Amino acid sequence: xxxxxxxxxxxxxxxxxxxxxxxxxxxxxxxxxxxxxxxxxxxxxxxxxxxxxxxxxxxxxxxxxxxxxxxxxxxxxxxxxxxxxxxxxxxxxxxxxxxxxxxxxxxxxxxxxxxxxxxxxxxxxxxxxxxxxxxxxxxxxxxxxxxxxxxxxxxxxxxxxxxxxxxxxxxxxxxxxxxxxxxxxxxxxxxxxxxxxxxxxxxxxxxxxxxxxxxxxxxxxxxxxxxxxxxxxxxxxxxxxxxxxxxxxxxxxxxxxxxxxxxxxxxx
Numbered sequence: 001x002x003x004x005x006x007x008x009x010x011x012x013x014x015x016x017x018x019x020x021x022x023x024x025x026x027x028x029x030x031x032x033x034x035x036x037x038x039x040x041x042x043x044x045x046x047x048x049x050x051x052x053x054x055x056x057x058x059x060x061x062x063x064x065x066x067x068x069x070x071x072x073x074x075x076x077x078x079x080x081x082x083x084x085x086x087x088x089x090x091x092x093x094x095x096x097x098x099x100x101x102x103x104x105x106x107x108x109x110x111x112x113x114x115x116x117x118x119x120x121x122x123x124x125x126x127x128x129x130x131x132x133x134x135x136x137x138x139x140x141x142x143x144x145x146x147x148x149x150x151x152x153x154x155x156x157x158x159x160x161x162x163x164x165x166x167x168x169x170x171x172x173x174x175x176x177x178x179x180x181x182x183x184x185x186x187x188x189x190x191x192x193x194x195x196x197x198x199x200x201x202x203x204x205x206x207x208x209x210x211x212x213x214x215x216x217x218x219x220x221x222x223x224x225x226x227x228x229x230x231x232x233x234x235x236x237x238x239x240x241x242x243x244x245x246x247x248x249x250x251x252x253x254x255x256x257x258x259x260x261x262x263x264x265x266x267x268x
Contacts, residue, residue: 008070018062032138072259091260107144107210111218121249127242129216129225133235136199137192139183140209142174148211149174161214163206170209184209197235200226 066073105114118128142149149171152159158167166188173184185192186209187199199208203226208214216222229235258267 008066008073010069011066011073014065014069015062018065019058022058022061091257092266105212107140107212108147109212109215111215111222114212114215121246123242123245123249125222126225126238127245129222130229130235130238130242131246132203132213132216133197133199133229133239135186135209135213136197137195138186139192140186141180142170142178142182142184143180145170145184145209146174146178146180150178159211159214161206161211161217166207197230197232200230200235204230 103117105117109117114128115125118124123131148159148162149167150156150158158164158171169188170184174182187194187202188207188209189198189202199213202208203213203216206214206217208216216226229238260267
């Protein structure tokens with residue numbers, strides 16, 4: 001924090017004011033910005049896991065205003081306005097679509113795969129469970145859960161780890177045949193616009209939307225954490241701690257990176 005207090009003293013106010021004004025105009029924006037933080041600001045937006053990302057326009061608006069005030073001073077890596085982050089990191093000079101597979105957890109991942117991926121980033125099981133709580137806001141396309149709903153074992157069945165009534169509800173929303181453009185809430189029993197600990201309650205009821213949600217119950221340690229994080233205050237504390245750790249993955253400082261003029265492009 002306060003890395004730019006001399007070189008660009010107005011930066012935090014700019015980020016806050018633009019973000020809050022955009023959120024006031026669009027209640028679905030927080031979920032979009034949260035997902036952007038997980039995926040980061042890749043040059044190759046067309047890579048498969050990033051094709052459904054949105055919210056770049058907000059980041060670009062913030063960057064444009066900052067460049068007016070402090071040209072060439074603040075990197076895109078600073079612009080994570082929904083939580084406090086350590087500032088001063090640089091943008092990367094290389095960003096490849098081929099680097100994304102294997103570096104982002106898919107919704108079909110089992111616990112072992114998730115643990116291995118998170119461990120490779122310096123994150124532990126508590127980070128994995130706490131960060132999964134981000135699924136309390138936002139929506140998913142039905143195409144992402146199609147196999148889980150309609151043909152999990154190749155026999156036209158649903159995933160047996162999914163609550164049967166919830167599976168029927170999802171099939172009703174997604175249609176038959178499935179409409180891949182239809183979206184469903186990731187938090188089924190409560191507004192997906194509310195950031196709270198309700199996600200952990202629905203996971204414990206076998207109503208997690210993704211296999212990566214359900215798999216949290218397959219290990220005694222992670223299952224205990226799911227139960228523990230149903231307490232809202234504890235969830236907020238642990239989520240903030242894990243977000244800070246995740247924000248420190250692969251930090252570039254000094255001459256290791258650059259300050260991009262445009263989010264999607266390395267500087268010429």
